[in-house]
Amino acid sequence: MTTTTKHLPADERKAITVVTVIELAGRRNPGEITTAAIAQQMGLTQGALFRHFPSKDAIWLAVMEWVAGQLLARVEQGARHAKTAFAALDAIFTAHLDLITTCPGIPRILFHELQRAEDTPAKGVVRALITEYRKQLITILERGKINGELANEINVSAAAALFLGMIQGLVMQSLISGDPEHLNRMSSEVFTLYQRSIRKTT
């Protein structure tokens, strides 16, 4: 029996808050997620949230840190356990899309935070996330050049940008079609094209 007590330790409550926000972001505009909506989804009163977070921005910060952690962990694991550069890129691509498929709210949250005009701490976390992601990609791409997998003339910075754009494009397409299955159907075809764009042509 899961003793569903009302009072939870702070750490646990914080963790639940984060996943609740991500779940809500999968269904509605992140900018329109109110503290009242978060609380209701958790079966809590609105005021209770402010026992654990000093402000709404603090909630967003916690969410971003969780997302960044999840995504970077997958990227790093993909980068580590792969022999070739292509295998590494494929692993990262798959892991990234897998995360997005399980948590459709994540790309929406990231987009929304980047749109904000103010330089919030949460935005800083997103910026750091993308910067680190790019760095990992560039390392892999340069390794691929040395291996002879990739053409020497390609611009690795552009190749990293295209990699991220490829994922974004897939996300946008599924946002438009409203069909999350769209993502899985298209992804392998698009990745094939990406490989063509950087591979060495013998």
Place this chain on the structure above:
Amino acid sequence: MTTTTKHLPADERKAITVVTVIELAGRRNPGEITTAAIAQQMGLTQGALFRHFPSKDAIWLAVMEWVAGQLLARVEQGARHAKTAFAALDAIFTAHLDLITTCPGIPRILFHELQRAEDTPAKGVVRALITEYRKQLITILERGKINGELANEINVSAAAALFLGMIQGLVMQSLISGDPEHLNRMSSEVFTLYQRSIRKTT
């Protein structure tokens, strides 16, 4: 002398409203643009806006129609005056980035509208825009296959998705870096990669 009277004909006032919103979206989060802010930027009182638009959503609808018109006009022109498929894609790519550079608010507006949960009329316009854009791209790509410019084995639907993703990726990168110049520096390098992804390898 440009008689800067206060009273303007409705059509003119509507047009000014649209460009004002786009200009504001370049500097702040589209979701946080209030009717008061729009009015202030136009040198008008807030209530006056509702003489010309029945609701705020109607303002967004007008903005989307204007954006869609601008973008599709450029796409179609790019498609028309080009001899080869690659030339057409290049023309569209350049025209699209040019529009974004002059009006940085446009991609932000489109992203924001796609994020919204409700199915607003404005969102419908965006959906139609992207659908038509994709259709044009696919036509060009298929023509390219027949020409022998493109490899026969490529998936044109995926190639269209990658084209849009490429632009999105560039926009996102410049959102992150906060540097609009970043876009121009990177764009040609990324487009080179895109060409590699679809061209026939002899």
Place this chain on the structure above:
DNA sequence: TATGTTAGTAATTAATTACTTACTTAAGGG
């Protein structure tokens, strides 16, 4: 010039929002 219409103002309204406060309840260690 008289008259009807369009476009404007200034003030107000109802709803919503993040955040606060005063009080209550449940945990759990000495």
Place this chain on the structure above:
DNA sequence: CCCTTAAGTAAGTAATTAATTACTAACATA
């Protein structure tokens, strides 16, 4: 077993927002 304290409730508050209202100035034209 009690008592401190962390966690939760319920009812606020001040600020902001889209939309409305009653009124006025500018324009068109017969």
